[in-house]
Amino acid sequence: MNPQPIVGPEAEKTPELKSPDNAASVFQPHSFPLYxxxxxxxxxxKFTARYFKEVLKPPYExxxxxxxxxxxxxxxxxxxxxxxxxxxxxxxxxxxxxxAEFGAESWLPAMVAVSIIREIGPVITALIFAGxxxxxxxxxxxxxxxxxxxxxxxxxxxxPFKYIVVTRIAAATIMLPALVVIADTISLxxxxxxxxxxxxxxxxxxxxxxxxxxxxxxxxxxxxxxxFFGFSVGLIGCYKGxxxxxxxxxxxxxxxxSVVYASLMIFIIDMIAVQITSFMM
Amino acid sequence: xxxxxxxxxxxxxxxxxxxxxxxxxLRIKEGENLVVLGKSGSGKSVLIKxxxxxxxxxxxxxxxxxxxxxxxxxxxxxxxxxxxxxxxxSGALYDSMTVRExxxxxxxxxxxxxxxxxxxxxxxxxxxxxxxxxxxxPSELSGGMRKRVGLARTLILKPEIILYDEPTTGLDPITSKxxxxxxxxxxxxxxxxxxxxxxxxxxxxxxxxxxxIIKEGxxxxxxxxxxxxxxxxxxxxxxxx
Numbered sequence: 241m242n243p244q245p246i247v248g249p250e251a252e253k254t255p256e257l258k259s260p261d262n263a264a265s266v267f268q269p270h271s272f273p274l275y276x277x278x279x280x281x282x283x284x285x286k287f288t289a290r291y292f293k294e295v296l297k298p299p300y301e302x303x304x305x306x307x308x309x310x311x312x313x314x315x316x317x318x319x320x321x322x323x324x325x326x327x328x329x330x331x332x333x334x335x336x337x338x339x340a341e342f343g344a345e346s347w348l349p350a351m352v353a354v355s356i357i358r359e360i361g362p363v364i365t366a367l368i369f370a371g372x373x374x375x376x377x378x379x380x381x382x383x384x385x386x387x388x389x390x391x392x393x394x395x396x397x398x399x400p401f402k403y404i405v406v407t408r409i410a411a412a413t414i415m416l417p418a419l420v421v422i423a424d425t426i427s428l429x430x431x432x433x434x435x436x437x438x439x440x441x442x443x444x445x446x447x448x449x450x451x452x453x454x455x456x457x458x459x460x461x462x463x464x465x466x467x468f469f470g471f472s473v474g475l476i477g478c479y480k481g482x483x484x485x486x487x488x489x490x491x492x493x494x495x496x497x498s499v500v501y502a503s504l505m506i507f508i509i510d511m512i513a514v515q516i517t518s519f520m521m
Numbered sequence: 522x523x524x525x526x527x528x529x530x531x532x533x534x535x536x537x538x539x540x541x542x543x544x545x546x547l548r549i550k551e552g553e554n555l556v557v558l559g560k561s562g563s564g565k566s567v568l569i570k571x572x573x574x575x576x577x578x579x580x581x582x583x584x585x586x587x588x589x590x591x592x593x594x595x596x597x598x599x600x601x602x603x604x605x606x607x608x609x610x611s612g613a614l615y616d617s618m619t620v621r622e623x624x625x626x627x628x629x630x631x632x633x634x635x636x637x638x639x640x641x642x643x644x645x646x647x648x649x650x651x652x653x654x655x656x657x658x659p660s661e662l663s664g665g666m667r668k669r670v671g672l673a674r675t676l677i678l679k680p681e682i683i684l685y686d687e688p689t690t691g692l693d694p695i696t697s698k699x700x701x702x703x704x705x706x707x708x709x710x711x712x713x714x715x716x717x718x719x720x721x722x723x724x725x726x727x728x729x730x731x732x733x734i735i736k737e738g739x740x741x742x743x744x745x746x747x748x749x750x751x752x753x754x755x756x757x758x759x760x761x762x
Contacts, residue, residue: 384616391614395573396598396627396678 262504287479291409300346304407312373312408312474313415314351317324317422323368324423325359325430327360330354345439349446350429358458361424362508365467370502374477375462377408378498380489381481390482405478417466463512472505524551526682527572530583534567541567543738546582549682555713558760562716563735565718566610571682572716574598574607586681603627606713607679608630610687612671614659618712620646621655624674645673648710649703665696668723669703676707683707685717689724701727722761734760 269275293513332352381404384390393400432446441449477498484490527549533543541564549555559565570576572583574590583590588601591717592743609751613625624642631638659667668688675683688704689697706717717728725732726746734742734749734757742749743755750761 387611387616388609388613389615391570391575392607392609392615393626395602395605395607397603398626398629398673399599431707 266438283483284475284479288475290401291406291475294399294406295410296317297402301407303371304403306411308407308411309415312411313418316369316372316415316419316467319372319421320368320419321426322483323364324361324426325422325436328356328362328427328432329434330430331355331360331427332431333408333437335439336434336438346449348435349431349441349449352434353428353450354453354458354492356427356431357424357454358462359510361427362420362462362466362469363506364417364418365420366466367422367503368472368504368508369412369419369470370473373412373497374498374502375495376474377412377477378484379491379495380483381405381408381483382494385482386487386491387483390402401482405482407469408478410479411475413470416470418464418475420463457517461517461520465509468509468513469506472509473502476505526551526586527548528582528584529568529572529584532568532571533579533691534564534571534576535579535599540738541577542571544573545735545738545740547733547740549714549716552712553730554704554717554730556717556719556732557727557735558720558725558732559721559735562647564738565720565735566686568735569607569686569716572684573602573607577752589626597605601676604681606675606678606686608668608671608675608688609681610690614662614665614670614674616659618659619655619688620651620657620659620662620670623659623670624677627674628633633719641677645677646670648676648707655701665717666694667702668692668700668736672700672703672707676711679711681713683713683715685715685719687721688717689721694723697721697724702730734738 270279316417333349335352339348339351353414381390384404390400390404393403428450432441432443435441435446479500480494480498484494488492525548527547529545529547532542532545533540547555557565557568559572567576570588571578572585574593578591585601586604587596590598590601590746593601593657606753613628614620617627621642623644624645625638628641630637642655643652646655649672650668651666654662654666656671659670660756672688685704687701704715705728706718707713715728717724719725729746732744732746732749733740736756742754744752746761749757754756
């Protein structure tokens with residue numbers, strides 16, 4: 241038979257694998273959470289493998305990729321900027337009393353900058369991104385599935401996986417690092433404002449204190465991990481949406497599951513990244 | 522000799538314990554409009570989805586335009602699919618695209634100039650009487666208009682076979698009649714063969730050269746509208762009352 245899209249239509253062929261409600265036999269493996277977990281992991285792995293296969297194979301959907309970069313990246317810019325600013329400001333205000341207790345107030349810009357660049361900026365931005373973009377992708381694809389738009393692409397001889405899934409995952413992977421750089425920058429501006437609420441530090445001094453303590457090893461791993469954050473947000477959103485099979489109810493479920501699992505993946509990737517960075521240092 | 526475009530032999534499909542299709546045998550001739558009637562949930566939509574490879578049957582053989590669907594590789598199947606039009610129940614228009622973009626989408630791989638593609642889009646919309654809706658978004662269209670645009674998108678690749686999944690469901694009687702007449706017009710104009718899945722008897726009367734009734738996954742009756750209307754089987758007759 242034709243090589244079907246791994247998750248959606250394959251599940252159509254074997255719905256007993258997808259939906260426990262359809263299971264025929266008395267023994268229903270789906271009732272075991274561990275079985276469901278491994279099944280989900282297997283399907284997600286196949287989905288990921290298909291992504292890598294399709295992303296390299298021409299023709300490339302550049303126009304759609306650019307459109308998705310605009311929708312996923314540019315349209316997330318205001319939210320990420322506001323969050324970044326508040327993040328820097330609040331972190332500075334909250335850290336000041338503790339540092340003041342030890343007479344280390346002058347360390348405030350450097351401490352805040354290292355915290356933001358290394359950890360808080362990438363993770364918080366990725367979580368915001370998962371909430372906005374991941375849920376959006378999940379809901380959009382699930383809704384396309386419900387309204388048979390994905391089937392319509394398939395029967396017109398197009399490859400819906402390439403057009404819909406590959407472009408969204410690639411756009412999420414490209415755009416999140418860019419958003420994190422912007423969020424970090426705005427966050428440092430928020431920190432500067434925070435420092436000056438109870439002090440008088442000029443921009444030059446603030447920046448010199450920041451860059452004095454920031455090393456290459458702080459910036460690069462943080463940026464590399466955001467590529468993985470973006471990829472996982474796009475991948476999980478697409479997987480949940482493309483795999484949705486429960487009508488309109490499935491749209492909400494896909495959106496919800498996309499955010500939950502993408503957020504979880506962000507923390508898992510972060511934990512692994514921290515271990516690798518610590519090992520390198 | 523009449524050319525057979527679609528041949529279905531001993532088709533079976535089950536979802537879990539539910540047998541949806543049980544031993545379906547059908548032949549569709551060139552230029553013929555075949556109506557498949559049946560109650561909701563009788564497996565009509567599954568049947569046409571099997572015909573385009575959207576659902577893989579458990580058993581049986583489906584040949585479309587001389588090619589066995591089950592034996593085709595992805596690229597070969599896509600080539601066959603380009604010769605088959607499929608009108609989905611909801612129209613399945615791409616929400617994020619305008620009507621023009623929806624119609625241009627199947628033409629993406631066509632190596633022709635933009636002007637030629639524009640001409641094809643306009644012609645397809647003229648066929649369904651909706652050229653004024655070219656720059657509208659699907660959300661701005663009524664149910665009947667969405668079906669017409671869906672039909673225009675189906676027609677744009679000039680398919681040899683068109684599969685209609687409940688073309689009149691959810692429409693008022695007047696629009697339903699218009700869509701049914703449009704199906705006939707398209708068949709006459711392009712000499713296409715069609716499979717029309719419906720439970721709308723009026724649509725079946727207008728469009729069908731031959732009717733097949735599916736009950737619990739099996740073809741229980743076959744004939745012209747008049748023949749089936751006067752069938753000896755009470756259940757078959759009840760469809761037309």
